[in-house]
Amino acid sequence: MVTEKTFTLAHLSDIHLDPMPRPRLRQLAGKRMIGHFNWHRSRKKIHPRKILDKLVTDLKQQPFDHIAVSGDVVNIGLPEEFDNAKKWLEQLGSPQNVSVVPGNHDAYVRQGNDQGFWRWQQFMHSSKGAMPFMPAHHDNFPFLRLFGKVALVGLSSAIPTAPFIAAGKLGQQQAAALEHILGQLDKEGYYRIVMLHHPPFHEKAQWMHGLRDARKLMAILHDRGAELVLHGHTHKHLIRSLPSKKDDIPVIGVPSASQFKHRHKPCARYNLYRISAKEDGWQMTLTSRGVTELAAPIKQLDQHSFFSKY
Ligand SMILES: [Fe+2]
Ligand SMILES: [Fe+2]
Numbered sequence: 152m153v154t155e156k157t158f159t160l161a162h163l164s165d166i167h168l169d170p171m172p173r174p175r176l177r178q179l180a181g182k183r184m185i186g187h188f189n190w191h192r193s194r195k196k197i198h199p200r201k202i203l204d205k206l207v208t209d210l211k212q213q214p215f216d217h218i219a220v221s222g223d224v225v226n227i228g229l230p231e232e233f234d235n236a237k238k239w240l241e242q243l244g245s246p247q248n249v250s251v252v253p254g255n256h257d258a259y260v261r262q263g264n265d266q267g268f269w270r271w272q273q274f275m276h277s278s279k280g281a282m283p284f285m286p287a288h289h290d291n292f293p294f295l296r297l298f299g300k301v302a303l304v305g306l307s308s309a310i311p312t313a314p315f316i317a318a319g320k321l322g323q324q325q326a327a328a329l330e331h332i333l334g335q336l337d338k339e340g341y342y343r344i345v346m347l348h349h350p351p352f353h354e355k356a357q358w359m360h361g362l363r364d365a366r367k368l369m370a371i372l373h374d375r376g377a378e379l380v381l382h383g384h385t386h387k388h389l390i391r392s393l394p395s396k397k398d399d400i401p402v403i404g405v406p407s408a409s410q411f412k413h414r415h416k417p418c419a420r421y422n423l424y425r426i427s428a429k430e431d432g433w434q435m436t437l438t439s440r441g442v443t444e445l446a447a448p449i450k451q452l453d454q455h456s457f458f459s460k461y
Pocket of ligand 1: 167254384385386407
């Protein structure tokens with residue numbers, strides 16, 4: 152399976168798009184009222200648009216094949232925010248070149264089936280060739296995009312929750328579909344990337360801000376394997392791993408693409424994953440680019456190499 156072709160995936164997350172549109176009073180009932188207050192009190196300063204624009208300009212100068220966005224594109228789920236986010240995504244790239252999974256802020260309040268993050272549905276579609284890998288009955292998520300022998304599986308962990316809760320959940324149907332897809336892709340020797348907003352770990356305060364069915368996801372990844380798991384949500388640069396029957400799976404969390412350094416969270420970054428098939432396995436190099444201060448130029452901040460056996 153040796154090939155000279157390298158596939159490069161760019162990974163952005165937690166856009167928290169600025170500016171916030173001016174809401175009508177009736178739109179600020181319940182959870183949105185608190186979120187709106189928090190945005191203007193502090194979050195607006197933490198996610199200045201100029202950092203995001205600077206990061207995207209740098210990204211577009213790098214060689215890459217596809218962009219993955221792992222959620223929290225908007226803030227309090229106003230209809231105008233979803234429209235602005237759609238325009239921003241369209242400027243980032245075409246729906247064929249950009250994949251998006253939603254985060255908890257994209258499901259801030261309950262929305263209709265054609266509302267909210269569903270307005271970005273064209274960025275959350277499966278590829279034409281994905282059908283043979285899908286279960287007989289499946290929903291919009293997971294979606295599956297294929298790029299040669301590299302597969303990107305997009306999961307939605309976005310669920311509406313009560314104020315101050317930022318938890319996520321996949322649900323049984325999505326978990327079962329993921330299990331099926333990972334098994335099918337493995338038989339055909341794909342490099343399998345799983346992307347979701349929440350980290351796939353069972354951690355402290357799980358009910359408040361974690362993935363509520365993380366144990367189920369960890370069990371699926373352990374049994375079926377994957378070559379890479381990507382997430383956002385924590386706004387931190389995290390490189391961890393999950394055990395699987397086949398090999399350890401690198402699990403990589405990217406910081407927010409718009410964040411100014413805040414408490415223990417770093418300034419904005421994005422990641423590039425360069426994937427190539429070697430004699431006996433997959434080589435993946437992670438390069439992290441970003442800023443360390445608001446006015447600093449964008450530069451390479453970190454680089455790691457990973458190897459997964461066929
Ligand atoms: Fe976020
Ligand atoms: Fe989040």
